[in-house]
Structure formats: C-alpha cells, structure tokens
Amino acid sequence: MSLTSASPLDAAQAAKSASHVLATLSADARNDALTAIHGALSAARDDILAANARDLDLARQAAADGKLSQSLVSRLDLGKPGKWEDMLKGILDVRGLEDPVGRVTLRTKLDQGLDLERVTCPIGVLLIIFEARPEVIANIAALAIKSGNAAILKGGKESTESFIAISTVISSALDKTQVPNGAIQLVTTRDVIPQLLALNKYIDLVIPRGSNELVRYIKDNTKIPVLGHADGLCSVYLDSSADPELAATVIVDSKTNYPAACNSLETLLVQESALTTILPGVASALAAKGVELRADSASKAALSSVSGLNLADSTEQDYHTEFLSLTLAIKTVSGLSEAIAHINSHGSHHTDVIITSSKEDAETFMNAVDSAGVYHNASTRFADGTRYGFGTEVGISTNKIHSRGPVGLEGLMIYKYKIRGHGQVSAAYGEGEGKKRYLHERLL
Amino acid sequence: MSLTSASPLDAAQAAKSASHVLATLSADARNDALTAIHGALSAARDDILAANARDLDLARQAAADGKLSQSLVSRLDLGKPGKWEDMLKGILDVRGLEDPVGRVTLRTKLDQGLDLERVTCPIGVLLIIFEARPEVIANIAALAIKSGNAAILKGGKESTESFIAISTVISSALDKTQVPNGAIQLVTTRDVIPQLLALNKYIDLVIPRGSNELVRYIKDNTKIPVLGHADGLCSVYLDSSADPELAATVIVDSKTNYPAACNSLETLLVQESALTTILPGVASALAAKGVELRADSASKAALSSVSGLNLADSTEQDYHTEFLSLTLAIKTVSGLSEAIAHINSHGSHHTDVIITSSKEDAETFMNAVDSAGVYHNASTRFADGTRYGFGTEVGISTNKIHSRGPVGLEGLMIYKYKIRGHGQVSAAYGEGEGKKRYLHERLL
Incomplete structure (x- = not known):
C-alpha cells in the first residue's frame, strides 16, 4: 500500500499494475492480508484514536464557526461507543465471506477437448471517493482485497489525520503479505478528483460514498462507470384494499425510522x-x-x-423532492396504473412499495415499477445489503447495468471466458462438407 | 413501432414509456410479436429487396466514384445468396431462445413471511447505432422484443431505403400485437446521433454496430453506458514447450481465417x-x-x-496496431511474465491465447491476462457468441462491468429485488432487547 502524494496518474498506473498481480492471488493470500490488517489496526488503536481526536478538534471548531454541520462532526468520531469495534469486526466479517473470485458460472463443451468456462474475476481498479467517515478506509480496503481489486482511496479533508493514521497502519501491515504494494493507493492531496475522474484508461469503476451532491458531481464528470445513486426518492402506493393498521405501520417505519436515509419514504400515493x-x-x-x-x-x-x-398544500415540486427529513408529500391517484406511471416518471428507481390486499395488483406493481427494489407490504427501509443478507455492501445502485440495489462483493466482480483446447481452429467448424459441428453441451 | 422523423427527445421519451409496458408482457406475447414480424417480412420480400436494390444502385455508383468501399457495398446487399433467409431464420432462432425475463437468481427468507427475490428484468431502452447491414434492423428488433427492452434504431444513410422498407413492415406487423407502439423507435433523420447520445435520462444502454471509428466516437461522446469494443488487438504467446504443429495450426487460423475480424490475431509473442x-x-x-x-x-x-x-523490421507502433489485414507483428519475450505484462499493457482486453504444453503456465496465463477471453491451445477466432453457444450475440464487449466477451440475450438484462411481506418494518429487527433477528435463509 502506498500513502502517496504522487500524481493521480502515477497512483492509477501503479494500481493497475498491482491489480494484475492481485487478481492471481489465492483466497488464502487475500484472507491473510485481512488478518494482518485487523491485527495491526487492533495494536494501533490508541495512536489512531489520537489522530482522530485531532480531526475532531478542528471539526468541532469549524462547526462552532458554522462552517461544518454537527452531523458531519458526529460521523467523524471514531471514538463513539462501538464504532472502533464495528470497524475491526467488519474486516473479519469480510474475511469470512465466501470467496467471490474464480467461481465458474457457465461451462460448455464446445467440442471434444474444447471446453468453455465463464469464471468470475475482479473488475480491476476501483476509485473510492468518500467524505467524512474514516472507518470507511478500513472497510473499503478489506472489500477491495477480498474481491481481488486494486483501489484508489480519496478521503475527505475533515478526516485527513485519521485517514493518514489508519492508512499508515494498513500499509505496513500489507508489506508483510503477498498483496502487492500498489494495490491500495491513498491519495491525500486536494483537488485531485477531476484528474482521477479523467483516468478511465486505468480506473474501471468509481464508488462514491457521501452526499447526493458528491455523487451527482461525480456522475456528471467522468466517463468511468459510477456505482451508486444520487437520489433516493422512494414512494409507497396505498391501495384501498390495504389493511389499515398494516398500512400505518409500514408507512410510519418507511418515513420515520431514519428520515435522512436514501431508502426512506418521500412520496405517498393514495388511491x-x-x-x-x-x-x-x-x-x-x-x-x-x-x-x-x-x-x-x-x-x-x-x-x-x-x-x-x-x-400543508403540496406543490408539484414536492413530488420531485427527496426531503431527507420528517416531511412527506401526499398525492391522490385513481388507482394502480396511475401510481405506477407516477413512480416511473417521478421516482429515482431506488425502492418503491405497494400496500394492498390484492396479490395480483402487488405482482403487477412489482413487475411494472422500474426500480431496484419493489416491495409488497413491507417497509422501504429493508433496502440494505446487511438486511438482504449480503454480509456487507459497498452502496446501493440505481444503475440499470451491472449491479442494482444493495451491492455486495458480487458487484465488484466481472467474469472472463476461458477456453482450454488441444489446437482446435475455427476453420474446422461450420455447415459445409467435412466441417465439424459444435457440440454446445451445457455442463453448468 | 414508430417510423419517426420526430425529435430524438420525443423518440426517447416514447421508448421509455413503452419500455415500462413491454417489461410486463408475457413471454408468449413477446414471442407472438416475433412470429408476426417473421410472417410480415416473409410476405414483403419482393418490396424490401426492391428497396434494397435502390440503396445498392446508389452505393455502387458511390463506390465507382471512389466515395464508398466495395466491402460496404457488399454488406448492404440483402439479395446475396442466403442472406434474406438467414435474416428470417434469425428471428425464429431468437424466438426459440429461453425467456430471459423473470428468472429468479436469488431467493432468501429474511424472516417468516418476508421473502426476498432477485428477478431478471429488461434494462429499459437500448439505442442501437449501426452502419450498413440492413438485416441488423430485423435482428435487433427481435432481440429487443424478446428481452423486453425498448429500442431506438439509428441506421446508416447508405441503407436508408432498405431501412424504411423493413421498418414499415415491422411496424404494421407489431400494430396487431401487444407490443406497444413506441417500443421500437426508428430514427431516420441525419445528424441526430449527438442528440441521442445526450439523452442519458431515457436511454439506458448504447450498442454500436459498426467500424472501430464509430464505436470510439460513441464511447467518447456519451455518458450512457456503451456495450461493445473499439479495438480487437488479440495476441498469442508461443511458449517453447508448445507442440510445433499445433502452434502453426492455431496461429494460422487466428491470423488468416478472417483477418478483418476483431477476434483475429495481431501480435505474436515468442519465447x-x-x-x-x-x-x-x-x-x-x-x-x-x-x-x-x-x-x-x-x-x-x-x-x-x-x-x-x-x-520486415517491426516498430514499437506495430505492437499497438490492429492491422485487420494479413500483417502480423512478432516480438520476442523472455517468458511467461513478460508475455503477460506485454498483453496487459498493449492489448485491447479482447481475446488472448497461450500455446504451451504446460498446463500450469496455461492456468497462470489465463488467470493473469486481463481480457474477456483467455484461451489455451485454441484459436482466437472462437471468440464469438454463436461459437460459444449463445444462439445470438449483440456484440463483443471489452467493458469491465456488466457484460464482457460475446454478449447474448443475458447481456440485455438487469435484475430487480422483490420483497413480499406482511407488514414487516425495519425497526422491529436488530441487536437490542425485544428485537427480531433476520433469518437470512438462502433458498436459491
């Protein structure tokens, strides 16, 4: 791992080279690296929390001056009860997940002695851009190594001291493992984001972890695929056949369980x-x-x-607004079709719910609504990798390709096709006389 | 289906709306539409070939004036032996493929009466930009309808008459089916590509079918994900343990079977x-x-x-060149590692081959080379959806996310998560007292 103030280009090139080595490491070698990181962070607890305290002092001062929000200060704090322990446990949780690399997802006998396999492999180089939360560094480093991807990490300036402390520890821990030096690149210099976003030759996927504004900025300023979502405008459609008590329970949880979350309810459509x-x-x-x-x-x-x-009276704008607070827009619709049309045109394709006693209407809704999550009689708040049982998540995607919804390790993988032959050539196969036919015997 | 000279925006909005209906149609309804298209095209053979003959006349004139290549004229010709029949058979082949919509790829019992499913669904709206070959219209319309995606088709100007003739027939055929009118949008006006490429709000995926220049232009000028490849710089690494006869056979096929194809050999690395x-x-x-x-x-x-x-003597530039002709660059390398490094830095991540008697070296090569296809002792020319047994392909992707290598119907699909509940709320689950635990019982 390199803690670098080198140029973004150097960091990206080094990460790309390292990714080619990392992709060939065994699961044991990758898990051993996670063990080493876990041990080193445990041993360095006091130093890291001291560095975090320095970040916090500056942030509290900035908050007192009105330059920083109190919630950002709170997110910075690694010393909050349980946060440090959760960070360390997260590394072991990731280590314990099934190895996502090298899974055979298709196997076809093209001919005798000519076998095709589709095998999962890492994507390559991830660029992770995050704001305050310093524990994300450890979390993301663990996910990247587990999945065999190299990563370039760019943290927010408010967590600089914590970032350097944690990354220095991870760096020296990795030096004793098979994970190559350049596999995790840490970029601390400011104002490099535009340069990084231009390096689509070396960086394969950008994962922003932060505000809607950050995500939107990134999506608007790069050709690299971005995994994530800018908006979370979730809706509930309340059908007249709904059980009233069930409806109140689900809607209250969807709206109030954590109003600032992307999977919280913003628009209630009522038949x-x-x-x-x-x-x-x-x-x-x-x-x-x-x-x-x-x-x-x-x-x-x-x-x-x-x-x-x-x-209060609603305005049209309210139906396009992600309030992220205890405000809810309510709109009357004639029925199912209008609800579906409203959600498809006004929503953000994140998570939408129908509350109804009609299974048929529920199925129609779930097929027709073009969102990553479509639920019947359940809270929007279930849209989460941990709740889905994925062990961990790198974010929730509203993309229409690759990964959609909560994204676990699987979302950091792609595949390659392997053919093992014995000198076969394409000219030997075809329809003509003396030509061989493909067997195309699907084995998996 | 609309044959439109309407604005690109109108076409895209109409396609988006139609995609929401198309996504809910049964497999039978989609297959019936393919049957209708097949029947209508069969009946209109003479009219379409007459229109194609008019395109051909203009193209032959342009070729005689040196303004068009002879190979483009050849690709335009629908009357070539077997081409028309292949086009019609292609529609029935697509109809016969397994339905890619609604496949459950994950099922987890989150709790009693709270079930999570991941279900395949169409991506939404595809933009297909193609050059000469007029038969692509029928092919792509069939693939789009089968996969439940709406499509905007933009053809090359050389095939305008054929394009209008085929699309008019498809359009009236679809009018008698459940496929909504806007599901296939045909854009015939010129110079609309830049406008279409800006409509990332409505268009979910661009599939270019044409020259490297076309693909590169599109990749450089849109935020919409592009499925395809600009370059096909394939390499063979010839190891000293290789069987000499096998080596000659595989290398000759890779280079000479069809030199203009993207999966042809361009660089030979020799130990x-x-x-x-x-x-x-x-x-x-x-x-x-x-x-x-x-x-x-x-x-x-x-x-x-x-x-x-x-x-002749090679230059460094030769190792970055996709000759697409009977020219081959040869480079000496010390061994496996140098070959892998050369391919990862000079290749286009399309298809690369090792010829060796060492199974161990072959596995190392296939794991370390970062390409869509990695073969041992087999020709690069096997990189093809039909040869892989996919029934059909929409192209070969060198992307690192979503789809890689030859892309069949699966590459036109994404998924959504469905939850079927009975009023469950997220607040009821957690670690605290009185909280429920998720079961996370994986059923599929």
Whole structure:
C-alpha cells in the first residue's frame, strides 16, 4: 500500500499494475492480508484514536464557526461507543465471506477437448471517493482485497489525520503479505478528483460514498462507470384494499425510522377510494411521529377533519423532492396504473412499495415499477445489503447495468471466458462438407 | 413501432414509456410479436429487396466514384445468396431462445413471511447505432422484443431505403400485437446521433454496430453506458514447450481465417527459447497464407535463414496496431511474465491465447491476462457468441462491468429485488432487547 502524494496518474498506473498481480492471488493470500490488517489496526488503536481526536478538534471548531454541520462532526468520531469495534469486526466479517473470485458460472463443451468456462474475476481498479467517515478506509480496503481489486482511496479533508493514521497502519501491515504494494493507493492531496475522474484508461469503476451532491458531481464528470445513486426518492402506493393498521405501520417505519436515509419514504400515493377510509389513520400515526404532510387538494380535503396534523398544500415540486427529513408529500391517484406511471416518471428507481390486499395488483406493481427494489407490504427501509443478507455492501445502485440495489462483493466482480483446447481452429467448424459441428453441451 | 422523423427527445421519451409496458408482457406475447414480424417480412420480400436494390444502385455508383468501399457495398446487399433467409431464420432462432425475463437468481427468507427475490428484468431502452447491414434492423428488433427492452434504431444513410422498407413492415406487423407502439423507435433523420447520445435520462444502454471509428466516437461522446469494443488487438504467446504443429495450426487460423475480424490475431509473442525451434515452422505456414511478418531484431535474426518469408523490421507502433489485414507483428519475450505484462499493457482486453504444453503456465496465463477471453491451445477466432453457444450475440464487449466477451440475450438484462411481506418494518429487527433477528435463509 502506498500513502502517496504522487500524481493521480502515477497512483492509477501503479494500481493497475498491482491489480494484475492481485487478481492471481489465492483466497488464502487475500484472507491473510485481512488478518494482518485487523491485527495491526487492533495494536494501533490508541495512536489512531489520537489522530482522530485531532480531526475532531478542528471539526468541532469549524462547526462552532458554522462552517461544518454537527452531523458531519458526529460521523467523524471514531471514538463513539462501538464504532472502533464495528470497524475491526467488519474486516473479519469480510474475511469470512465466501470467496467471490474464480467461481465458474457457465461451462460448455464446445467440442471434444474444447471446453468453455465463464469464471468470475475482479473488475480491476476501483476509485473510492468518500467524505467524512474514516472507518470507511478500513472497510473499503478489506472489500477491495477480498474481491481481488486494486483501489484508489480519496478521503475527505475533515478526516485527513485519521485517514493518514489508519492508512499508515494498513500499509505496513500489507508489506508483510503477498498483496502487492500498489494495490491500495491513498491519495491525500486536494483537488485531485477531476484528474482521477479523467483516468478511465486505468480506473474501471468509481464508488462514491457521501452526499447526493458528491455523487451527482461525480456522475456528471467522468466517463468511468459510477456505482451508486444520487437520489433516493422512494414512494409507497396505498391501495384501498390495504389493511389499515398494516398500512400505518409500514408507512410510519418507511418515513420515520431514519428520515435522512436514501431508502426512506418521500412520496405517498393514495388511491382515491382510500382517502377517507385508510388515509386518516395513517396521517394520525405519522403526525404522532412529528411528520409534516404536504397534500394535494383531494387528500387535504379528506384529512381536514383529522385533528393534530401538520398539514400543508403540496406543490408539484414536492413530488420531485427527496426531503431527507420528517416531511412527506401526499398525492391522490385513481388507482394502480396511475401510481405506477407516477413512480416511473417521478421516482429515482431506488425502492418503491405497494400496500394492498390484492396479490395480483402487488405482482403487477412489482413487475411494472422500474426500480431496484419493489416491495409488497413491507417497509422501504429493508433496502440494505446487511438486511438482504449480503454480509456487507459497498452502496446501493440505481444503475440499470451491472449491479442494482444493495451491492455486495458480487458487484465488484466481472467474469472472463476461458477456453482450454488441444489446437482446435475455427476453420474446422461450420455447415459445409467435412466441417465439424459444435457440440454446445451445457455442463453448468 | 414508430417510423419517426420526430425529435430524438420525443423518440426517447416514447421508448421509455413503452419500455415500462413491454417489461410486463408475457413471454408468449413477446414471442407472438416475433412470429408476426417473421410472417410480415416473409410476405414483403419482393418490396424490401426492391428497396434494397435502390440503396445498392446508389452505393455502387458511390463506390465507382471512389466515395464508398466495395466491402460496404457488399454488406448492404440483402439479395446475396442466403442472406434474406438467414435474416428470417434469425428471428425464429431468437424466438426459440429461453425467456430471459423473470428468472429468479436469488431467493432468501429474511424472516417468516418476508421473502426476498432477485428477478431478471429488461434494462429499459437500448439505442442501437449501426452502419450498413440492413438485416441488423430485423435482428435487433427481435432481440429487443424478446428481452423486453425498448429500442431506438439509428441506421446508416447508405441503407436508408432498405431501412424504411423493413421498418414499415415491422411496424404494421407489431400494430396487431401487444407490443406497444413506441417500443421500437426508428430514427431516420441525419445528424441526430449527438442528440441521442445526450439523452442519458431515457436511454439506458448504447450498442454500436459498426467500424472501430464509430464505436470510439460513441464511447467518447456519451455518458450512457456503451456495450461493445473499439479495438480487437488479440495476441498469442508461443511458449517453447508448445507442440510445433499445433502452434502453426492455431496461429494460422487466428491470423488468416478472417483477418478483418476483431477476434483475429495481431501480435505474436515468442519465447526466446522458441525462436529457432518453433517459430520458423510457424513463419513458413503464415507465409504460405500470404502473411507479412513484422519482426523485432531477435525474431528477425532467427528467421533470416527461412526462405519464402515476407519479413520486415517491426516498430514499437506495430505492437499497438490492429492491422485487420494479413500483417502480423512478432516480438520476442523472455517468458511467461513478460508475455503477460506485454498483453496487459498493449492489448485491447479482447481475446488472448497461450500455446504451451504446460498446463500450469496455461492456468497462470489465463488467470493473469486481463481480457474477456483467455484461451489455451485454441484459436482466437472462437471468440464469438454463436461459437460459444449463445444462439445470438449483440456484440463483443471489452467493458469491465456488466457484460464482457460475446454478449447474448443475458447481456440485455438487469435484475430487480422483490420483497413480499406482511407488514414487516425495519425497526422491529436488530441487536437490542425485544428485537427480531433476520433469518437470512438462502433458498436459491
């Protein structure tokens, strides 16, 4: 591992070369590197937390001056109860995952002694750009090594001291392993992001971990594929056949369990015939959690007699807004088709839910809504790699190719085709006289 | 299907809307549409060939004036023996492929009554940009409909008449099916490519079918993911343990079977210790097929006593060149590691071959070379969807994400996660007291 103030180009070239070695290491060699990182970080706890305390001092000062948000300060803090332990446990969790490299996903006998295999392999070089959370460095280094990918890490300036401390420890730990020196590149110099984003010859995938603005900036400024999502505008469609109590429970969790999360509810679509039967109970339950409702005229009228609501008129813009707070837009729709059309045109293709007693309508909704997650009678908040059972996630993708939804180690893999032959040539096969026919016997 | 001279934006929006309907159609409905297209094209044979003859007249005139290559004229000709029949058979072949939509690729019981499924679904809207071959229209329309994707087709100006004739027939055939009107958009106006390439909000994937220049232009000018490859610089590494006869056979096929193809051999790397033992026989066999050899000093010296060769000095540029003709660059390397390093830095990550008797070296080569196809003792020319047994291919990808190598229907699919619940909420799960634990029981 190199802690480099070298040029982005040098870092990317070194990472590319290292990726070719890393791709050939055994699972044991990659797991041993994770063991070494875990041990070294454990031993260096005090030094790293001291470095983190220096970052925190500066950040608290900046927050006091109004230059930094309090939530960013909180995300910086590695000393928060459980955070350090979670970081270390995360490395062992990744080590314990099934090896994603070298899995045969297709095997075809093209002819006697001519065998085709499709085998999973690392993508190559990942560029990870993240903001505050310093524990992400250890997490991402572990994921990259486990998956056989080289990685270039670019951290936020608020966590510089923590970043250098953690990376120095990881660096010397890796020196004693088979993982090549350039496999994890750390870029600490400022203002290099535009240069890195131009290096599509060397960098195969960008994974941004941070604000919507960061992700959007990156998506708008690179030709390298970006894994992630800028927006999380999730919707629930409330059908008139829904169980009222179930509806209130699911909607309240979707909206209030963690309002700042990308998988939280932002728009509630209500079937016209449910306005006076189910919506009032849902609205009361939301109000009890402090949710402000922005309703269209029909839904507002239906809620006019319900007491204790924080109710306002919605604007068209509200249906395009990811509030990330205790505000919910409500819109009346005639039924299933209008709900599907609204979500496909207004949503961000992240996670959308139908609440209904009709299994048929649920299946129609789940087939027709063009989103990474489509749920029936369950909270939007289940959209998460850990909840899906993936062990870990590198992010949630709203891309339409490669990986979609919560992305685990599988999302860091591609494949190659191997053919093992005995001197066969293509000219020998075909339709003509004396030509051989392909067997195309699918073995896997 | 719309034959449109409407704006690219209108075409893209219409295709997006149609894609949402198309994604919900049954396999039968999609297959019925292919049957309808096949029948309508069969019935309209004479009209279409007459339109094609008009394109051909103009093209032959342009070729006579030196404004068009003879090979392009040849690719335009739908009347060539077997071409029309192949086009029609291709539609039925696609119809006969296994339905790629709705395959469950992961099933996990998150909890009692809370089930997660990963299900394949169409990507959405494909933009297909192709040059001469008019039969591609029918081929791509069939692939798009089979895979549940909407498609925007932009053909080359040389095939305009054929394009309009075929598309008019497909259009009226589809009017009698469940495939929505906007699912296949045909754009015939000129100079719209830059506008289409900017519509990343509506278009999910671009598939260019044409020259390297076309592909490179598209890759350089869009944020939409591009499926394809600009270059096909394939190499063979000839190890000194190789069987000489096998080596000559495989190398001659790789180079001469179809020199203009992307999967043809361009660079031969020869182990130093094979220069005088195996290379002379290989060189003679290549010379017998008319291949010009551009050799570095060591390999040139080794070949100096071989008669009948067309032998020249190589330049560094030759090792970066996709000749697409009967020219081969030869370079001497010390052994396996240098060969791997050369291929990873000079190749185009398409298809590369090792010829050796050492299974161990072959496995090392296949793991370390970062290409879509890595073969042992077999011709580069096997890199092809039909030869791999995929039934059809939309192209060969050198991308590092989504699809790599020959891409069949699978490459036009993505997936979504479905959860079927009974009102479960995320707040109920966790580590604390009274919290439920996820089961994460993997069922598939």
